[in-house]
Structures are given as structure tokens and as C-alpha cells.
Amino acid sequence: MRICSRTARRFDSFDRRFDKIVAPVLLGVGFTETQPYVFTRPEANGGDVVYFDVEGKSFLVSVSFKPQYMNEIDELYDHLLLPKEPRLGGPAYLAPTCMTHRPKEFPCRLAARRDHSFDLVIQGLTTHALDWLASLRVPVCYADAVPPTGMMYVGRANEVARRFDRAREAYEEQMRRMLGCWDVSTFREFVESEGARVFIYLCLKLRRELDKCERVMDAIKFRPEVEPLSV
Numbered sequence: 001m002r003i004c005s006r007t008a009r010r011f012d013s014f015d016r017r018f019d020k021i022v023a024p025v026l027l028g029v030g031f032t033e034t035q036p037y038v039f040t041r042p043e044a045n046g047g048d049v050v051y052f053d054v055e056g057k058s059f060l061v062s063v064s065f066k067p068q069y070m071n072e073i074d075e076l077y078d079h080l081l082l083p084k085e086p087r088l089g090g091p092a093y094l095a096p097t098c099m100t101h102r103p104k105e106f107p108c109r110l111a112a113r114r115d116h117s118f119d120l121v122i123q124g125l126t127t128h129a130l131d132w133l134a135s136l137r138v139p140v141c142y143a144d145a146v147p148p149t150g151m152m153y154v155g156r157a158n159e160v161a162r163r164f165d166r167a168r169e170a171y172e173e174q175m176r177r178m179l180g181c182w183d184v185s186t187f188r189e190f191v192e193s194e195g196a197r198v199f200i201y202l203c204l205k206l207r208r209e210l211d212k213c214e215r216v217m218d219a220i221k222f223r224p225e226v227e228p229l230s231v
Helices: 013-021 023-027 068-080 111-135 139-145 151-160 164-184 187-191 196-206 210-220
Strands: 032-035 038-043 046-054 058-065 092-094
Touching: 013 023, 013 111, 023 032, 023 038, 023 111, 046 111, 058 111, 068 151, 068 196, 092 111, 111 139, 139 151, 151 164, 151 196, 164 196, 187 196, 187 210, 196 210
Parallel strands: none
Antiparallel strands: 032 038, 038 046, 046 058, 058 092
16 A cells, blocks of 8 residues: 555645545545544444545545454554554445446546546445445455455455355465465564464464464464364
């Protein structure tokens, strides 16, 4: 993900037009701007997030529903995020006519292109994105919507949806990658890598490589409670 260049509201021409054209649509359906350009709508079992990643010439719009049962995956990666980066889980990108896993850039450098982009964002939000968010309350629909490259999210979402074969396939693929890193790294390099927590989770989830898992848990002082994957 790109790192957003706007960490605070500037109240320039972009902000003023954004507040006039786009923000009311989200505020009108229960969202609150909890960080600059991050709109959230919490509920008992999770919540929705709409994030505008604004650069100088363009912006992206990430949309996600974060069910509580995905928190244990988010927590594996939280320590890698910058303080102001929103916790998005497995988001999709907004396009005018669909949700997509490929980033859709909206130009915003010139006033006319910016306003046209805002119109396209409103079109996407009102014609399909909000209904898409509502559909994700169904675990199978959520599992189908998770970006296919996010193996840990794919695994957990399909596990909750009780599609255990798909869950195991995703977890095993991520485990294969982690063991590849283990084979080419020193132990110190491995425990200091971004994937050390993921490796622990996978070992406990799949009940594999438990000796290696114990060594890594001791080294990084991370001992999560993980329910093994159902057979």
C-alpha cells in the first residue's frame, strides 16, 4: 500500500471540495471521519472502513468490512503499520462500476479532473459499494471478497465460512513460503523478519513445525492463543 502523503487535513481546495461533494455521502449513511480521510462505521460484530489514500496527483479509495473474527489476523501485522495507517484488513478498491483488487487511481491534480473523480467516487459508493459492504456480513460472501493474494486473510475467512479445504490450502501455501524463508535465513534473521508472528500462527493453526514454533515464540515473546484448524 502507498503511504498517504496527507496525515492531516489541510483545508485547501481539495479538502473543501471533498467535504462538499464526497464526505456528505458517507456521513449520511452513518460513517464518521475518525482519521483524516478514514471513515469508519462500527457495529457489534465488526465495522466498515472507507479510506482515501490521497497523493499529490491522484487518490485511491479502499473499502473494507472488518469482522471481529479477522482481528487475530490483523494483529499479526499491526506492529508493521505506521501509527497513522488505518487497519483495513483485506480491503478492495473502489471503481465506478465495481469493486476490484487492482488499485484504481482517481486523478485530482487539476480541478476539473478532481471534481470528475469525486463524481465517479459517489457513483461507485451509491450504486454498488454500500450494497457490497452489506453483503459481507455473510461469511461465505466475505471469504469470496478477500483479496486472493492475502493468504492469511483467505485462510481465516474460509475457515469461518466452514470451507475448511480452501482454508487449509491458503494456510499451507503461506506455510510453504515461511519455511522457504526459514531455510535461507539465519535464526536471528528469521525471528526479526516481518513474518515471524505469521509463522507462529500457522504452526499452531496447522499443528506443524511445533519445535521451530516454540523457539520462535521464546525469541520474540509472542504466544497467541490459536484454535487448530478443523479436519
